Amino acid sequence: MTDDHPGLVAEVFTEPTGNTVALAGDLDLATVDVLIGRAGSALDQGKPGTLTLDFAGVRFCDSVGIGALVQLRQRCDHAGWQLRVVNMQPSVRRTLVDLCGLGSYLNVVETPTMG
Amino acid sequence: MHAVDERLDRILAVTDATLSGLDTEDLLAELLERVRGLLAVDTATILLLEPDSQHLAAVAAVGLEEEVRQGFRIELGVGFAGRVARDRTPVVIDVDETTVVNPILLDKGISTLLGVPMVTAGELVGVLHVGSYEPRTFDPADVTLLQMVADRAALASQASRYRTERTATLALQHSLLPTQLPHAEGLEMAARYVPGHRFAVGGDWYDVFHLPSGHLGVVVGDVSGHGLRAAVVMGRLRSALRAYALESEDPADVLTRLDRKIRHFEAGNLATILYAMIAPRRDRMTVTLAGHPPPVLAVAEEPARLLSVPVDLPVGIDAAQKRRNTHVELGDDATVVVYTDGLIERRGQIIDAGLQRLCDAVRPGPAETLCSSIMARMQIEQAEDDVAFLCLRRTAR
Numbered sequence: 081m082t083d084d085h086p087g088l089v090a091e092v093f094t095e096p097t098g099n100t101v102a103l104a105g106d107l108d109l110a111t112v113d114v115l116i117g118r119a120g121s122a123l124d125q126g127k128p129g130t131l132t133l134d135f136a137g138v139r140f141c142d143s144v145g146i147g148a149l150v151q152l153r154q155r156c157d158h159a160g161w162q163l164r165v166v167n168m169q170p171s172v173r174r175t176l177v178d179l180c181g182l183g184s185y186l187n188v189v190e191t192p193t194m195g
Numbered sequence: 196m197h198a199v200d201e202r203l204d205r206i207l208a209v210t211d212a213t214l215s216g217l218d219t220e221d222l223l224a225e226l227l228e229r230v231r232g233l234l235a236v237d238t239a240t241i242l243l244l245e246p247d248s249q250h251l252a253a254v255a256a257v258g259l260e261e262e263v264r265q266g267f268r269i270e271l272g273v274g275f276a277g278r279v280a281r282d283r284t285p286v287v288i289d290v291d292e293t294t295v296v297n298p299i300l301l302d303k304g305i306s307t308l309l310g311v312p313m314v315t316a317g318e319l320v321g322v323l324h325v326g327s328y329e330p331r332t333f334d335p336a337d338v339t340l341l342q343m344v345a346d347r348a349a350l351a352s353q354a355s356r357y358r359t360e361r362t363a364t365l366a367l368q369h370s371l372l373p374t375q376l377p378h379a380e381g382l383e384m385a386a387r388y389v390p391g392h393r394f395a396v397g398g399d400w401y402d403v404f405h406l407p408s409g410h411l412g413v414v415v416g417d418v419s420g421h422g423l424r425a426a427v428v429m430g431r432l433r434s435a436l437r438a439y440a441l442e443s444e445d446p447a448d449v450l451t452r453l454d455r456k457i458r459h460f461e462a463g464n465l466a467t468i469l470y471a472m473i474a475p476r477r478d479r480m481t482v483t484l485a486g487h488p489p490p491v492l493a494v495a496e497e498p499a500r501l502l503s504v505p506v507d508l509p510v511g512i513d514a515a516q517k518r519r520n521t522h523v524e525l526g527d528d529a530t531v532v533v534y535t536d537g538l539i540e541r542r543g544q545i546i547d548a549g550l551q552r553l554c555d556a557v558r559p560g561p562a563e564t565l566c567s568s569i570m571a572r573m574q575i576e577q578a579e580d581d582v583a584f585l586c587l588r589r590t591a592r
Contacts, residue, residue, distance in 0.1 A: 106542070109395065109421060140542050142580065146486075147419035147465045150512055171545040179536070179546065180467065180486040181506035 087111040089137075090118035098129030098161070104137025107145030115148050120155070128160035136167035141176060149176075149186055164189055205233050209344045219355035223255040223348055230344050231257050234337055236325040238305060241313070242269070242276050243321035243352055251276050251322055254352075259326070261299050269297065276322045279310035283319060285338045286310050289330065306330040311342045313349035320349040360423050364397040365390055367426040371433060372583075376403050379411050381477040381592040385562035389575055389582040391421065391537065398425030398466075399535045399581035400433055404440070409475030412440045415585055416468040416487070417535040419509075428464050432457065432510075436470065446470045446483040447507075447518035454485070454510040454518075465511040469533050473525070477589055480523045480531070485510045488539065488550070491532040491557050492523070499530075499557035501550060525589055530559050532569070534584035541577055549573075562586040 088111035093100045099122040107115060122131060131152075141149075149165075156163040164187040168176070177183035208229050214222055227239040238258030242251040249271045253262035261267075272281040274296035279286045287309050288294040295301065300308070303326075310324035323345040333341075368390065376384045384403060390396040398418035406412055414436060418425045432453065439452045450470055457464055467486040474480070482490065482502070486509030493499035504521040525531070532553070539549030556572040557565065565586045575582055 142540070143417060143419045143465075143467070143536065144421070146509075150465055150509075151463070175536075175540070175546050179488045179506065181484075181508055182486065185508055185512060 085111045085114050088114045090114050092118055092122045092125075094125060095129075098131055099123075099125060100132040100134055102134040102137070106140040107138055107148070108140065108142045109144045112144050112148045115145070116151070119152050123155060123159050123161055130162045130164060131156055133163070133165045134167050135165055135169065135172060138169065138172055141172050146176065146180060146182065149182070153186060163187055205340055206343065208233055209340070209347060214347075219351050220255070222351050224257070226344050226348055227255055227257045230325065230341065233340065234325055234333075236309075236327050238303070238326040239323070240325075241321060241323050241348055241352075242267075243313075243356075244271070244280065244319055251280055254321075259299065259303065262297070265299070267297060267299065275300070275308055276310060276324060279312055279322045279324065280319055283312045283314060285312075285342065287333055290326070300326070304328055307333075309333045309338065309341060311338065311345045313345045313352065315346070315349040315353045318353070320353050323348060361396055364423045364426045367423065367430065368397055368400075371426070371430045372400060373403065377405060379403070379405070379473075379477075381590060382411065382473070383562045383588045383590045384585065385566040386585040387566050387570060387583070389537075389570075389578065391581045392579050395421045395579050396581060397421050397423065398429050399537065399583040400429050401533070401583050401585045402433055402437070403585070404437060406440060406444065406472070408444055410444065411473040411477075412437075413471045413473060413533060413585065413587065414468065415533045415535060415583060416466050417537075417581070417583075419465040419467075419511075421581075428461055428466070431461060432466055432468075436468070440470075440472075444472065445520065446472055446481050447520045450483055450485050450507075450510060451518050454512075457511040461511065463511075465509050467509045467536070471533070473587075477592070478525055480525055481520050482523060483507070483518055483520050485518070488534070488536060490523075491534075491554055492525075493530040493532075493557045493559055494526050495528045495559050499532075499554045501554065527589060528559055530557065530562075530565065530586065530588040532557050532565070532584060532586050535581065537578050537580035537582035538569075538573055538575075538584050540580065541574065542579065559588070562588045 088105035091102045101119050101122050153163045166189045231239045240256040240259050242253050250268045253267040256263050269277050290305050305326040307330055308326045313321040372388050386401050402414040404412045418429045435456050436453050439449045443449050469487040471480050471482040484504050484506045489502045489504045491499050492502050505519050507518045508516050556569045
């Protein structure tokens, strides 16, 4: 599995209460392995806590990306982690939350979190 | 000087433009034949990776034709070819029971094997190996030449695999979509399916069926993912939904059952679905949405609009959520359009732009004409994904 793709950059930050994966780019068939790989490794690091996906840089998410997010939520459940998604851009929020009804399942946080 | 000429000849022999005219099977056979001569070896074999099973299967061979005829397969990481594939690096071995697991290699009396990985765009495609009955060594130039051949073979094999998969997916898609919509009194219908670009084909469907009560079932759905696998899952969901529709006349209940079926038998798959039942008198529709965009409704003298229908989770998600039905009145002149997201989603645009464009395109009128005008106005050529949609219009009974 390749963890790097020009279409999506993912960075993992370790925090006392869990890990954050900051994503930038498009989440689709070509880049979905980047999310799966990085978030998967974030789940293997440290004690179970909150896995935060920072979507500030995500401009596009298609049905393959949605499938990966659902898969990630299921992996979090199995591993005892809490998933949440923050800083979602309005266009991505419109698709994932309003049209697909995934807001509460993916724990999409309404406002940007500070500190 | 002589050595350089010879090396150049060898390179030309495997990069020869006339090879491009051959179909993949002939190309692989010809490359193996040439490489056997160039490297003065006795056998040459290509094994391709089967991505689903993670096994390598022999597909072309000279000197070791038994491998192909007997359908030799080996797990990634096991044996000689498995090791070349796993490590993605050239490997030379002296053949004995400790280095190979394939009995054919031992029985044939091969002494030395050189194998190189076939990789294209970072993806492992297979393994190419050559063997010699007499013990021998391979110098770096031999390895480089074999790697060139492997690269060429990898490219051709991968392209052929994509072509085959796309053809098979399209054939399956078309066999599963209605060739003709059923005749339904009081309704006129038309539909379109446009496959996505390149690999993004498969997984979308629409369906229309009569129910014993006189209701008409209307479905449009989208299995997450692409290719043959998505099309196969789509076929199963389509059949299962029809079966549950016979058992229950409550759309939310039908999708609840379907959800349970997917989670049990098709775990790991995800689909968005719109399922609607249109009343026998055609004046009412009950609709439920599983992660799917809402229908567009048009009546004469008014701009078309999105129906306000609450959306529940896609099917295939491990969550106990109560699904909801929404009842919609259909006036005498109502036109309804249901669709998959490929119709409205364009990279770099907020989805509302696509929804608005669709509403602007929907006008009362014959369903077939409406389909054509939606096709013309929705920039279908820019759609990367599958596009499926269905137009229904009430008519005098």
